[in-house]
Amino acid sequence: MMRHLISAADLTRDEAIRILDTAEEMARVADRPIKKLPALRGRTICNLFFEDSTRTRISFEAAEKRLSADVINFAAKGSSVSKGESLKDTAQTLEAMGVDAVVIRHGASGAPYRLATSGWIDAPVVNAGDGTHQHPTQALLDAFTMRRRLVGPDAGIGRDLAGRRITVVGDILHSRVARSNVDLLHTLGAEVTLVAPPTLVPVGVGAWPCEVAYDLDAVLPKSDAVMMLRVQRERMNAAFFPTEREYSRRYGLDADRMARMPDHAIVMHPGPMVRGMEITAEVADSDRCTVVEQVAAGVSVRMAVLYLLLGGNESDTAHPRTEEK
Amino acid sequence: MDAHTHTGEPRAVLEAPDIARMLTRIAHEIVERAKGADDVVLLGIPTRGVYLARRLADKLEGITGRKIPVGSLDITMYRDDLRLKPARTLARTEIPGDGIDGRLVVLVDDVLFSGRTIRAALDALGDIGRPRAVQLAVLVDRGHRELPIRADYVGKNLPTSQRELVRVQLSEEDGRDTVLLGLGATAPTRGQ
Numbered sequence: 001m002m003r004h005l006i007s008a009a010d011l012t013r014d015e016a017i018r019i020l021d022t023a024e025e026m027a028r029v030a031d032r033p034i035k036k037l038p039a040l041r042g043r044t045i046c047n048l049f050f051e052d053s054t055r056t057r058i059s060f061e062a063a064e065k066r067l068s069a070d071v072i073n074f075a076a077k078g079s080s081v082s083k084g085e086s087l088k089d090t091a092q093t094l095e096a097m098g099v100d101a102v103v104i105r106h107g108a109s110g111a112p113y114r115l116a117t118s119g120w121i122d123a124p125v126v127n128a129g130d131g132t133h134q135h136p137t138q139a140l141l142d143a144f145t146m147r148r149r150l151v152g153p154d155a156g157i158g159r160d161l162a163g164r165r166i167t168v169v170g171d172i173l174h175s176r177v178a179r180s181n182v183d184l185l186h187t188l189g190a191e192v193t194l195v196a197p198p199t200l201v202p203v204g205v206g207a208w209p210c211e212v213a214y215d216l217d218a219v220l221p222k223s224d225a226v227m228m229l230r231v232q233r234e235r236m237n238a239a240f241f242p243t244e245r246e247y248s249r250r251y252g253l254d255a256d257r258m259a260r261m262p263d264h265a266i267v268m269h270p271g272p273m274v275r276g277m278e279i280t281a282e283v284a285d286s287d288r289c290t291v292v293e294q295v296a297a298g299v300s301v302r303m304a305v306l307y308l309l310l311g312g313n314e315s316d317t318a319h320p321r322t323e324e325k
Numbered sequence: 326m327d328a329h330t331h332t333g334e335p336r337a338v339l340e341a342p343d344i345a346r347m348l349t350r351i352a353h354e355i356v357e358r359a360k361g362a363d364d365v366v367l368l369g370i371p372t373r374g375v376y377l378a379r380r381l382a383d384k385l386e387g388i389t390g391r392k393i394p395v396g397s398l399d400i401t402m403y404r405d406d407l408r409l410k411p412a413r414t415l416a417r418t419e420i421p422g423d424g425i426d427g428r429l430v431v432l433v434d435d436v437l438f439s440g441r442t443i444r445a446a447l448d449a450l451g452d453i454g455r456p457r458a459v460q461l462a463v464l465v466d467r468g469h470r471e472l473p474i475r476a477d478y479v480g481k482n483l484p485t486s487q488r489e490l491v492r493v494q495l496s497e498e499d500g501r502d503t504v505l506l507g508l509g510a511t512a513p514t515r516g517q
Contacts, residue, residue: 021415025399028418032453310412312407
C-alpha cells in the first residue's frame with residue numbers, strides 16, 4: 001500500500017489510474033468560484049526544497065492550499081542547511097514541529113527515499129524531484145495530460161494508456177522526468193521510445209522497459225505524443241554534443257518535423273522550455289503543444305496525490321469506494 | 326414472513342412500481358411547493374441519488390413541459406468521518422451550466438439516515454454558490470437522525486432499528502429497482 005510517493009516505479013496500474021481519476025475530479029475545482037476543498041483542513045505540509053524550483057514548488061503550494069492544508073515553505077538557501085545542518089537534523093526538526101507530510105526536492109538522488117525509510121519522521125514523504133533519479137508527480141501530470149488529450153477527459157476515467165506510443169526526446173542521461181515517465185507509462189501500458197544523441201543515453205538503458213532510437217525523423221510519424229526535454233546546461237559538465245546548433249538541428253522539434261507527426265499527436269514539454277534549442281517558438285506556441293495544460297494538470301495531480309496520502313486515516317490508494325448509508 | 330423476525334436474507338420492502346409511484350408523487354409535490362418549479366435545480370448525491378435526480382427531472386419535465394437542470398454533488402471531501410477511514414474515491418460533481426445562484430436547489434438522495442451526508446452536502450453547496458433555498462428529497466427516510474435535518478419530500482418513511490441495513494437498488498447501477506431491508510451482518514457501521 002502506498003504510504004509515500006518516492007518513485008513512479010512503485011505505483012501499480014490501479015494505483016496510478018486511481019490517482020489520475022482523482023485528479024480529474026480535482027481539476028473541476030479550478031472552475032468553481034471557491035477553489036478550495038476542506039479535505040486536508042488542519043494538516044500541515046512542509047515543502048522542503050533543497051534545489052531551486054519555481055513551478056514545482058508553486059504547483060505543490062497551490063495544490064496544498066486548495067485542499068486547505070497549512071503550508072510551510074522551506075528553501076535550503078538562507079536556512080540552517082547553509083549553516084551545515086544535515087538532512088537528518090532538518091527532518092527531526094520538522095517531526096518535532098508536528099508536520100503531517102513532507103514534500104521534498106533534493107539535488108541528491110535517493111534523498112527522499114532516505115527521508116522516508118530512515119525512521120527520522122513518521123509523516124508521508126512526496127518526492128518532488130531528486131537528482132537524476134525520479135520526479136513521480138511530473139510523470140503523473142504528463143500521463144494525465146496524455147490521457148485527457150488522447151483518450152478524453154470523461155472517456156479516460158478508469159482507463160490506462162494501452163498501446164499509445166510516446167516518444168521522449170533529449171537529455172535522457174540527466175533527466176529524472178524521463179526515468180519517471182518510462183516507469184509510469186510502461187505501467188500504464190504505453191510504448192515508450194527514447195530518442196537522444198548516444199552520449200546522452202544512460203548506461204544500463206537496456207534494462208528499462210522502453211526502446212531507444214537515435215533518429216528522431218524515423219520515430220515521429222508513429223508517435224501519439226512527443227515529449228521534448230530541456231537540455232540541462234547546469235548538468236552538462238562534459239562535451240555531450242559538438243554544438244548547440246547541431247543538437248538543435250538533429251534533435252530539436254521545429255514546424256517541419258511537427259508536420260510529420262500524426263494529426264492527433266501532441267507535443268509535450270516539462271518546462272522550462274529553451275526556445276530555439278530543443279523546441280522552436282512556432283511549435284511551442286502551437287495548439288498541439290500542451291505545456292500550459294501540463295502546468296494546470298500539475299496542480300490537479302498533486303492535489304490527488306496529497307488527498308490520497310493524507311485524506312484518510314491511513315494512506316491507501318487501492319481501496320474501493322465504500323458504499324454504506 | 327413476520328415483519329419483525331429477520332433471517333440473514335434481506336427482504337424487499339419496495340419494488341419497482343412503488344418506487345416509480347413515489348417519484349411521480351414527489352415530482353408533483355415539488356411542482357406544487359415550488360409553484361411551477363421555474364427555478365428548480367436538482368442535485369443528486371452520488372451514487373444512487375444521481376439516478377433518482379435524473380428520474381425526477383424526467384418526471385418534472387413531463388409535468389411542466391420544460392427541461393429541469395439536473396446535476397450531481399459529491400460530498401466525499403466534506404464528510405465528517407473522512408479521517409476515520411482510508412482515503413475515499415471521489416465521485417463526480419456536475420453543476421448545471423447556469424449554476425445554482427438564486428435557484429431552488431433540491432438535493433436528492435436514496436436514504437436519509439443520520440443526516441450527516443446532508444450536512445456535508447450543505448457545506449459543499451456553500452462553496453459552489455448561493456441558492457435561493459435548499460430542499461431535500463429522499464426515497465426512504467429510515468429515521469435515527471443525529472443532526473437537526475429533515476426531508477421536504479419523502480418517498481417512504483421506513484421505521485427501522487439501528488442494526489438493520491437499508492439498501493436501495495436502482496436499475497441504472499444494480500440492474501433492478503428495489504429497496505431491501507435486512508439485518509446487518511456485523512455490528513452496524515454508522516456511515517452517512
